[in-house]
Amino acid sequence: MKPEDQEAFEQLLANCADEPIRFPGAIQPHGVLLMLSEPDFLIRQVSANAQELIGQPAQGLLGQPLDVLFGQEQAASLLEAFRSDAERDNVPLDIVVNQQRFDALIHRHQGALIVELEQHLADFRPEGVSGEANLGRMLQRLQSAKSLQALYEISVREIQAMTGYDRVLIYRFEVGGHGQVIAEASAPSMELYKGLFFPASDIPEQARELYRTNWLRIIPNADYTPVPLVPELRPDTQAPLDLSFSTLRSVSPIHRQYMKNMGVLSSMSISLMKGEQLWGLISCGNRQPLHVPHEMRMACQTIGQILSLQISAMEAIELAGQRDAKLEGLQALATVMAQSSENVFEGLSLAPQCLMNLTGANGVAIIEDNKLYRHGQCPEPEQIRELHKWIMETGQPVFSHHNLSGVFEPAKAYRDVASGVLAIHLPKPVENGVLWFRPEVKQTINWSGDPQKPLDLEQSETGLRLRPRTSFEIWKVEMDGISTQWSHGDLFAANDLRRSALETDLARQVRKERQAVQARDELVAVVSHDLRNPMTVISMLCGMMQNSFSSDGSHSSKRISSAIDTMQQAASRMNSLLEDLLDTSRIDAGRYTIHPKPMDVTQIFEDACSLLTPLASAKAIDISFHAEPNLKINADPERLFQVLSNLIGNAIKFTPQRGSVGISAMSVGDEIVFSVRDTGEGIAPEQLPHVFDRYWTTKEGNPNGTGLGLYISQGIVQAHGGKLQAESQPGKGSEFRFTVPKID
Structure with missing residues (x-):
């Protein structure tokens, strides 16, 4: 092919892919199409063969109501069908126009009412067999199929017997878009296609989409001249009329030539669906023109729908078997x-x-x-x-x-x-x-014709044009x-193994984390135990040494006494830190336990007052305790006192000289709400969400706190079934509130 011809070929291919098959602007000649507007139901477009088939000139019908063409009674029937929200698969109305019977099919699409008058065919019985009897037998045979292939073979044989087509085959789409003939029933003189592959270009993507949205398409005689619509464009939109769901829609001239090259003049295609996807087609072909009546076509459509369901069901059973084999x-x-x-x-x-x-x-x-x-x-x-x-x-x-x-x-x-x-x-x-x-x-794949050359060029009066392939001889391709191929069962096994691996890997990580937590807890317990004994000894020795050195003695004695005080404070702080670490470990592991018993809130406040008032007095801080009378709680005395002393101690620590700290308890519903309020420097807004985090302190490098007090206090409160919250305003002070369930 010359370079310029190759360029023209590629351009024509692109144009073919974009061919407006939904908007051909014409219909097949075996019927008449009318487009009506709503709500006036006036004829706005009509096919140009109106004079030939119904005895009325197309131009004369434009703008007319239906009764001008059909008479009042038939027009009323059509209007009633319109008002019942006509569907495209509805039962046709029997209409007589110009002394001829027509099947009237109606549907709505994109704001247009479309009426198609198809010439009625009576007594259509191939080889003297009634369609109704064959349909019943067909359904029984389909139900008796024990395998998918048996299902395919029964379908093609029975549809051929019902319709009289020379060839009926089932064409399944493959992953790459091409298709394979998997079942066939043909007349003896017909070339056999079973097992052959056909290129994806034989049924372009936009054609497949129409097959997906329409169960059936028929071409009674491919050797026809398309009948244009009058006017060419819709008067209301000035756009071509969308004939996607039209039975009479004219088909691509390339496809009609393709049919002739295959040796058939008539075809019918029934879609086979798998869910919302186009699985394949039942394709019927006949050497001579053949017009199958609407009633028979609907029977074939029903077969396609039932076959689609059975294919899906049997494939599901087959896939389930593949999965079971992997378990x-x-x-x-x-x-x-x-x-x-x-x-x-x-x-x-x-x-x-x-x-x-x-x-x-x-x-x-x-x-x-x-x-x-x-x-x-x-x-x-x-x-x-x-x-x-x-x-x-x-x-x-x-x-x-x-x-x-x-x-x-x-x-x-x-x-x-x-x-x-x-x-x-x-x-x-x-x-x-x-x-x-x-x-x-x-492997060798048998193609119907050269898969690399589905279309060719030919010279016409207007220049080069595409010509569908003329050869359908077997073309063997060595792959x-x-x-x-990896089966569905193989893919299922891979996915399931991956899921199982993820679950096992996650379970192993959880076990390792639990073991790490347990090891940490054991280490903390051992270190705490092993350190507590020497720290007790250090405290005892410091006490004994303190008796030997007086702070009122010589300069050397004073220095030693001061050092001993420092050692005692350090030992006391170490013991406190060890207790905090043990508590933290238990809280982290979710094993923090309390031993609640009935308590009087007033008694708790008296104990806290006696212990903490001296600390407040040293800074001239006004400290007050207030509790509603007769408040009873069920709490662990030591742990609850630990929370109060921590919160009150913090309040005293961060409240300046001559400030105030107020502690209160009141009944709110089923809870007792404890509050510790101070007039200290407050907590910055960006720090407030973190006050209960481990190791949090108000100041970097704070030597007087471990940052565990509030974290442990929160754990103790939660163990009691309550909540600990904080509010603060920088420069005005803070308030910490916690709740404990009340008992009557």
């Missing part, structure tokens, strides 16, 4: 993953044959960081690492392909062992994953770099 292997692998002391991949490496059997692979590779395990037929280690990195970049947690070299160029070097790959990986910070490999399987 034993998955359970065995789940066990080895759980028993591994290291990680799930180390466990899988101990059962490579089971791992390969799971997906029917010839080789498997397992990656965990810098470790790589290989078993069976696999690429070289560096090739596996390169492939794994590329798979990770795709972002797919489960990846599969049966033509790896077609999407990953380096795989051509090892396609003899890895033309197919199935891989999984886990979301971990190190490289990890399992890769199954299948070798190349040489390289292809493995057997």
Whole structure:
């Protein structure tokens, strides 16, 4: 092909892909189309063959009401159908116009009412067999099918017997868009297509979309001249009329020529759906023109719908069987993953044959960081690492392909062992994953004609134009770099193994974290116990030494006495810190326990007052305690006193000279609310959310606090079933409130 012809060919291909098949502006000649406006129900467009079929000129019908054409009684029937919200698959109305019977089909689309008058065909009985009897027999035969292939074969034979088409076949769409004929019933003189593949370009994407939204399409005679609409555009929108759901819609001239090249002049296609997806087609063809009546077409459509449901149901049963066959292997692998002391991949490496059997692979590779395990037929280690990195970049947690070299160029070097790959990986910070490999399987695919040349060019009066392929002879293509495809069961097994690995990995992490917490708790307990005894000894020795040195003695004696005081304070602080660490450890582990008993709030306040008032007096702070009378709580006395002393001690510490601290308790519903309010410097807003965090202090490097007091206080309050909260205004003071359940 000349360069300029090649450029023209590519441009024509692009134009073909964009061909407005929904807006052809014309219909097939075996009926008449009317477009009406609402709510006046006046005729706004009409096909140009109105004079020929219904005896009325197209121009004369424009702007007219329906009764001008149909008479009042028939017009009333049509209007009633319109008002009942007409659907495109409705039962046709029997209409007589110009002494001829028509099947009137109506539907709404994009604000237009469309009426199609199709010539009525009576006594359509191929070979003398009634359609009704065949439909009943067909449904019984479909229900008796024991396998999918039997279901396909029954369908094509019965539809051929019902309709009389020379050829009826089932065409299934494959992943790449091309299709394969998987069942066929043909007259003896017809060329057989069963088993052949057809290029995706034979049924372009926009045509497939129309098949998806329309159950049926019929072309009684491909050798026709399209009938234009009058006027060409919709008067209300000045746009072409959308005929997506029209039975009479004219089809692409390229498709009509394609039919002629196949040796058929009549066709009917019935969509086969799987959910919302187009699964395939029942394609009917006839050497001579054949107009199947609407009633028979609806019977065929019903068959297509039932067949779609049965295909989906039987495929679901088949897939369930594939899944069940994997369960034993998955359970065995789940066990080895759980028993591994290291990680799930180390466990899988101990059962490579089971791992390969799971997906029917010839080789498997397992990656965990810098470790790589290989078993069976696999690429070289560096090739596996390169492939794994590329798979990770795709972002797919489960990846599969049966033509790896077609999407990953380096795989051509090892396609003899890895033309197919199935891989999984886990979301971990190190490289990890399992890769199954299948070798190349040489295979020959039989195409109907050259798949690389579905269209050609031809010279016409207006220049070059596309011509559909004329050859449908078997074209054998040797396929390289292809493995057997990964089945649904294989993909299910890979996904389920990944899920099981994630669960096992997470469970192992939880166990390790629990063991770490337990080890920390044991360490804290041991350190606390081992330190408490020497600290007690130090305190006792300091007391004994203090009696030997007087602070009123010589200068040397004073220095020693002061040092002993410092040692005693340090020992006391160490003991306090050890208690705090033990409490923190218990709170973190969720094992903090209290020993509640009935208490009088007034008694708690008296104890706190006697202990803490001297601290407040030393700073001339006015401290007050107020509790409503007869307040009773169920609390741990030591722990609750620990909370109060911590909160009051903090209030005194951070309240300046001559400030005030107020402590109160009042009954609110089923709770007692304790409040400690001060007039100190307050807490900055950005710091307030963190006051109950571990190791939080109001000032960096605060030598007088561990930052555990409020954290422990919160834990104690929560153990009592209450809440501890803080409010503060910088420069005005803070208030800490906590609740404890009340008892009557």
